[in-house]
Amino acid sequence: MKIAIFTDTYFPQVSGVATSIKILQETFTKHGHEVYIFTTTDPNAPKEETNVFRYESVPFLFFKERRIALTFFGPVVKKVKELGIDVIHTQTEFSMGLLGITASRLLNLPLVHTYHTWYEKYLHYIMNGKLVSKETVKRLSRLYCQQASVVVTPSDTIKDVLRDYHVTRRIVTIPTGVPIPEKLPNSQLQNLRNELGLTADDFVMLSINRLAHEKNLEALIDYMPHILMEKPEAKLVLVGAGPEEDALKERVQTLNLESVVLFPGAVPHEFVNQYYQMADLYVNLSTTETQGLTFLEAITNHLSIVAYASEYLQHLNGIAPVGRLVDTEAAFPEAVLDVAHHLPQAKASLSDLVSIVSSETFYESLYELYQSVEPRKSLVGHFKLLKY
Known part of the structure; x- marks a missing residue:
């Protein structure tokens, strides 16, 4: 099968969407x-890439880490036709996504769309939420999703959101899976700890995120003094980069936690498994995760989790304990200490979840969907949804 992925974000950009697409590409290719991959240009992209087509773009005005394509649809449609594509899978509601819709209609191809992002949680990036309203997000999301043959969501939470938006297309929940990594040598993991200034006796809490407001990383920092009272060897490693990095470092200085909270920066995705495996616990208090690929990466690396009790994590926790799930921030320190006191048992329980969250399970579900999907018949006639 020949699959065309349309996305505004792809490596070398670091994001959950880019990671999800890379997993899809590698698993289906295998x-x-x-x-x-049909995507935007990026000044940091390698000069030579296999099966990646980049189209002229500019940084998005309100979110300069992401880009918007400025390409006319003609060359894109021509390339899709030349390749003999069987199915188009869009992963964005913006520029490349619109080009994917156009190509699917003009060439009468099935269109699958994955709705990754809960945009209502990100409106603060656009003039502090004053320019785009939640109602506008609902209407535009509905308009886009109605163009697809079928919509994929990474969790039932987002499926419910789209139903609340009155999306009437077929919606299928297919959580993205992750590859099962190999166990790395202890010497390699200790070397990484040494590079970070950590000892073998430190209790290392890891969080891998974009350093941004919606990730609620300040809460992890603020609760460290509470954890240190009971576990003085605790350390917090915040992997990633983003607009809140300076503010978070200032917060650490204010609390005199410079030797406790570490910022190693962004890490290329091919190296993240060594960070998971050198850590003792994965922590996250974000409320915006639609699925949370880092949770799955933690599980496949046998790293227990303390996080908010999202619907997806509760589902996994019902199969086997993932660690501790909390309903409030205030419960976070106690949850960390509880898992720390039962760490061997907590890690052992994760074995039952590894195959469930693997990329092979993701592949089987998505391939079955690709085989069943049929094209929409016409491009015209759907814009009336703007008036809905």
Whole structure:
């Protein structure tokens, strides 16, 4: 099968969406399919890439880490036709996504769309939420999703959101899976600890995120003094980069936690498994995760989790304990200490979840969907939804 992925974000940009697409590409390619990426230009992209087509773009005005394509649809449609694509899978509601819709209609191809982002949680990036209203987000999300043959959501939470938006297309929940990593040598993991200034006796709490407001990383920092009272060897490693980095470092200085909270910066995705495996616990208090690929990466690296009790994590926790799930921030320190006191048992329980969150399970579900999807018949006639 020949699959065309349309996305505004792709490596070397670091994001959950880019990671999800990379997993899809690698897994389907391993099974003998041909996956082509249609995306935006990026000044940091390698000069030579296999099966990646980049189209002229500019940084998004309100979120300069992301880009918007400025390409006319003609060359895109021509390339899709030349490749003999069987199915188009859009992963964005913006520029490249619109080009994907156009190509699917003009070439009468099935269109699958994955709705990754709960945009209502990100409106603060656009003039502090004063320019785009939640109602506008609902209407535009509905308009886009109605163009697809089928919509994929990474969790039932987002499926429910789209139903609340009155999306009437078929919606299927297919959580993204992650590859099962190999166990790394203890010497390599200790070397990483040494590089970070950590000892073998430190209790290392890891969080891998974009350093941004919606990730609620300040809460992790603020609760460290409470944890240190009971576990003085605790350390917090915040991997990533983003607009809140300076503010978070200032917060650490204010609390005199410079030797406790570490900022190693962004880490290329091919190296993240060594961070998971050198850590003792994965922590996250974000309320915006639609699924949370880092949770799955933690599980496949046998790293217990303390996080908010999202619907997806509760589902996994019902199969086997993932660690501790909390309903409030205030419960976070106690949850960390509880898992720390039962760490061997907590890690052992994760084995039952590894195959469930693997990329192979993701592949089987998505390939079955690709085989069943049919094209929409016409491009015209759907814009009336703007008046809905």
